[in-house]
Amino acid sequence: MQHLSHKQIIERKLGTALSATNTSHCPCREWHTSPSRATDCQWYFEDSKPHCHCLHSSCSDALSEYISRLYSELNRIRRSTLRPEDLASSYHSPRPIKHAPTSPEPFNAELAERIAAGYPHNISYDDLRACSPISIPSDPQAQALKFFSHSYGSTDNILIFTNPLSQGDYIWRGLNQQLYQLAPQPNKKASPISSLPMSAANGMYYLISPVTGRWRSRENAKPSRRCGTCATRYPYALIESDCLPAATWLRILAQLEDRIQAIYLSGSKSIHALISVLPDTLDNFATVKYSLAHRLRPVGADHKALSAIRLSRLPGAYRESTGQRQELLWLNAPSNQGTLKHALAKIHPQPQHEAP
């Protein structure tokens, strides 16, 4: 059989030759939010697998998926279960897009207040606890464990951080619902632990997407166990607001039709909400992200927090720098598809309309 180099395979897949310096157009350029050029992507072939880097960041999720598909195709070619000549026909845009990618509208404080006023009650933290589908324990450690066990499944591994720049200090394994302390470098065993410290200088974090728990080697970078290719699924998107008062943000959350999995405090001034992504694929994550950014950025959400590989505040942990706890306020039951508004209806009677 004809033997093709990685470079030749990629040229077939892209349907065009690479430049003399191994650049090409980006295969995920539909996701660019600024003009694309024919040389946006730089390809590297020094490693056992080809790598590419695009100058745009808006395509990063799509490009990660494209590369993982490419790797599986290269494996199939190596095992002779895919003919290189079938590659060109297997190329397709990673995601059909329904709208041309555009940047979300900027924050509009007046609009946020107007939308928030559409929910006719103030929502206190006690209100959230009172209507939480899963009861909220007061013990910090119990908050974190209950959050994990109701938000993730038996195949999930969740990285936990006391240092957000680390590769993860602890891991929660859904298989046995056990916590482990992780070694800071590869090839060292994790040790089971009975509890998390639940306090750190700048609070504690977890990675919202489950990971394999294994290290990945990377070109021109140290090995990682928290990079995009470590994620196994994408069940949640994180929304928070740094610019709205808590009362306004909660009244906006109360009107979302999206399923919210959990609401907790950042240990400073913002409130984090995890929005469910169903199905939990990277494709669908991009669609949900696009929709949330465009709907909620104008009313105060931080659209930059909407990434698949995202650290969020660990519920229950104490943030020493602010002297505040990252309190878990509301936790959805896995089987419950209802909205926050639906849960709040238990304690906030809806206005009675007079019969015509």
Ligand SMILES: [Zn+2]
């Ligand atoms: Zn790109």
